[in-house]
Structure formats: structure tokens, C-alpha cells
Amino acid sequence: MQAIELFEDYVSWLRVNVPRAYENLAPPADRDDIDRLECVLGQRLPDDVKAVLMRHNGQRLTDTATHDEDGAVPCIPTLSFLSTGLIEECWSEWVDLREMDDIEDLQDDCEAMSGAEGRVRPLYTSPGWIPLWSDPARSDYIGLDFDPDSDGIRGQIINFGRNEDRHFVCADNFTELLQILLDEVRSGQWPASTLVFDEEKGREIAVFGNVEDGVGHPFFGDIDEHFFNALCSRAMARSGIDLSDWENS
Template sequence: MPLYHERLNGPAKPEEISALEAELGVTLPEDLKRLYLENNGERDDDFNGGSMMGLTFLSLEKIAWHRKQYILPSLESPDFRNTTDWLRSVPKGAVQDLYFHRNWIPLFTDGQGDYLGLDFAPGPNGEEGQFINFGSREEEHCLIADGMTSFLQLVNEKLEKHARDVVIIEDKGQKLVFGIDGEGHLTDDLRRWTRERYGVPEPR
């Protein structure tokens, strides 16, 4: 949609990527670097929903900001309980049963403390760099894809297959996309697709 293309920032500089890697303490995958060398996230302004089907595509600066503002303070707070008995991973053991980890890198956000991003601290059955959902309200963590490229391919495939079922909301004369199949927002779709792929029933 032209509206979303217009919201994307210009390219990041290689030195900005290197600075973020140093701050995160990880080496970012090459496909992610190429993506940011094309578009450094999207504009940071008052907008109802982001360019990734309602989720905001974080700039390098905003990745660091969300980590400092929300993720690390939660992990360091004595009042924050980072695990519960009802957290689960799909498939089992792929993602650690935590709300946050300092080596989970946020790339997209709903603006309410939940994210899609890369996992550099996987569970015993996962792989470093896998694409997952996580956050303060995410109690079912899914191995959505093996990385950023696979995630984008998955979304494109589903859009092509379910083009007629895309959830479009009109707001102030603008048409905004918020998911597929009418089941909810994109993260809800991703959880459902992951359960189906691994034959896991919905949680009760």
C-alpha cells in the first residue's frame, strides 16, 4: 500500500548498524543488515498502526530505545516475574519460557510492550537468530521462522493466498491493514500458523 511505503525511512548507515551490534553484543544476520541498508524502520510519529500490517517497523535507534526503556528495566526490576507456569513454546523447547531476554532483539512492536524479533538466546530445541514473538503479554512463544527473510516470505505467501481475507480498517479516511483471515492482528495470525505447522492445539 502506498501509505506504508511513504512511512518508511531512508537507508541506515553501515556505521549505525555496527554501533547497534556493539550495544546489543550480537552480530546481526546479513539479511537483516541488507534490509536496514534499504530502510531504517519507519517514521516515529502519531499513527494508528505500523507498516508491518499494524505493527511498527523499528528503526535502529528505536530498537536500542525499546531495549533501554522497557526490556532491560523489566529484567532488572525485583518486582518483575520473568517466567510463569503457563508460558509455553511452540514447538516445545524452541524458545525459552520467559517474557523477555536481553538477547531477544525487537524489530516490530504493537506499541504496548509486545514484539516480533530475533532470538539470540534460543531454547534447547531452537536455533540462534530464529524469528519469534515475545513481550509482557505474550505467553505463547512461537518459532515463527528461522530468520527475517523467512518471516517476510511467510507473510508474503499468506497475503497472496488470503488476499481477499486481509483485515482492512478505515481510520480518518485511510485504509489500514491489521491482519489476515479476520482472526485478529498479525501476531495472532502468526501464532495460529505456527500451531498449525507443528500440529499443536490451541491453549485452553
């Protein structure tokens, strides 16, 4: 299937199963939005990425590590779907970091996970890494890799960010990522939820089902079951690697 067909199927699933996320999808990006982003990045975006952004340009309300909006509901399970403007903003935040005196120490302290060696460069940051989906609270992303290692594919989808110093390949391209997304939500593992503060645990937890009006705020999935982990598990399975063995190594 083409990317836009997969995305339309995903949007249809959202409308029925996570209506608050569906309602938070933004209007389409226009050609000027795409052209501006490509100019800033110095990269031409893949056609499948542009097709999706020109259907829904991220979210109406979006949370990222440096950008908070009250009432933002993730439009990807546990993750924010970035608009062209927020892709530019998140990417630009790393420009100054790459010019820091100690950046080489950070670059040298990263690795490609099993199955991704030779495909993802073992770096902390690269200007060729373009965020598409973001953790709502941390500078961690799923996005395009335009700077692959020798055996990688330009435009492959990887994890990267402040806390993502072990990299894996989520998918060979964005269309494949959309198929994974659709398969994941259809599995029933990522229902609509509400985040409420748990006094005993001293933090927010996800509650499924009905809650009292005015209690908590809408969410998508379980805050303790990050979508990064689902993508990592799938990447390890494709490589024939037992994730538990890797985590204990």
C-alpha cells in the same frame, strides 16, 4: 529466494496495495547505524536483517508503546517496522525491568506453546531477544531470539513482550519470516484500511474502502485481526496442532 529479493517484492506489493504504508518507509540505514545498534545489543545481527534495514531503516513515522508520532501508518500488517534507533530504544526499555526484585516471579510465569517446547526458553524477558516489529500501542514484539532453548536455533523469530508470555516460533530465521509476510499479504487478508471511532462500540474500528476526507487515519489491516495471531496460527499448523484445541486447554 534471498531476503532482499523477498523484501523488494513486499515493498512492490505495498506500493500498489497500501500506498500510505509504502510512503512511510524510511530511507536506508547506513553502516554507522548498524554498527551502533550491534554495539549496544552486544550481538551481531544476521545478514538478512541488516540487508533489509540497509534498504529501508524502518518507518519514517512510527508508533510504539512509548513512542507516538501523528500520522504513523504501520508498514507491516497491524505492526510497526522498527528502525535501528527504535530497535535500540525498545530493547533498552527492558534492561531496568530485568533488574527488578520480582523479575524471577515474572520469569517463572511464562511458557513455550505447543510445538515450541525446548525451542524457546519459557521466560518473560531475555537480553537475547531483539525486537524487529512492534505492536503500535503495546510493548509486544516479533523479533530475533539469540537465547534459544536447547533445541532452538540461534536467530529464530519469536514473539515476546509485556502481553506475550506464551511464546511460539514464527520462523527459523528472518528470511523465512519475510516469505511468510509476503504470502500473508498476497492472500488478500491484509488490505489498506482506515481507523475510525465507532460511537456504538466506544473504540476505533477498521473501515475498508473509501471514507470521507479528514475522517479517521490510515491503517494497514484490521485492528481486530492482529498479525501476531496469523503468525501463531501458522506456527501451530506447522507443528500439526489445532490452535482452537490449544486455546481451550
